[in-house]
Amino acid sequence: MLEASKNGTAGRLAERAVGERSQSAGASASPPVVPDPELVQKARRRRFTAEYKLRVLTEADACSKSGEVGALLRREGLYSSLLTEWRRQRERGALEALERPRGRPKADPRERELADLRRRADRAEAELVKARKVIEVQGKVSALLEDLLKPSSAKDESTER
Numbered sequence: 001m002l003e004a005s006k007n008g009t010a011g012r013l014a015e016r017a018v019g020e021r022s023q024s025a026g027a028s029a030s031p032p033v034v035p036d037p038e039l040v041q042k043a044r045r046r047r048f049t050a051e052y053k054l055r056v057l058t059e060a061d062a063c064s065k066s067g068e069v070g071a072l073l074r075r076e077g078l079y080s081s082l083l084t085e086w087r088r089q090r091e092r093g094a095l096e097a098l099e100r101p102r103g104r105p106k107a108d109p110r111e112r113e114l115a116d117l118r119r120r121a122d123r124a125e126a127e128l129v130k131a132r133k134v135i136e137v138q139g140k141v142s143a144l145l146e147d148l149l150k151p152s153s154a155k156d157e158s159t160e161r
Contacts, residue, residue: 053086 056076060083063069
């Protein structure tokens with residue numbers, strides 16, 4: 001083991017990849033047959049803000065020496081095609097549009113309140129129609145009961161005339 005540490009092989013065994021798993025430190029470096037599911041990450045699309053795009057474009061435009069743009073792209077982890085697309089967007093004025101939040105605009109609170117009041121008014125009108133029908137039915141029932149409960153002499157007089 002002492003000899004291994006002198007020539008640096010012990011250091012190489014300790015410097016394994018984060019997800020690499022071997023049972024012993026001296027195990028062979030043969031690749032596993034089945035990939036380790038813990039190492040697989042779901043790919044996510046990168047999103048760049050308009051501010052970031054403008055900053056990178058400004059830095060790229062300021063580069064004058066050969067290789068400076070490549071160094072910038074490597075440092076930021078970008079592709080040259082992104083610079084091309086971002087320049088086109090800047091020319092069209094699309095970068096300003098990207099700063100606006102995505103999705104549906106927020107509803108105006110007055111419109112929401114107005115819709116709520118309209119729903120309440122419709123509901124009140126429906127209840128009013130029901131109440132009028134109930135009152136009409138009650139009036140008819142009252143008149144019918146009044147006719148049924150009249151004394152029989154009053155009925156005879158009304159029929160004779």
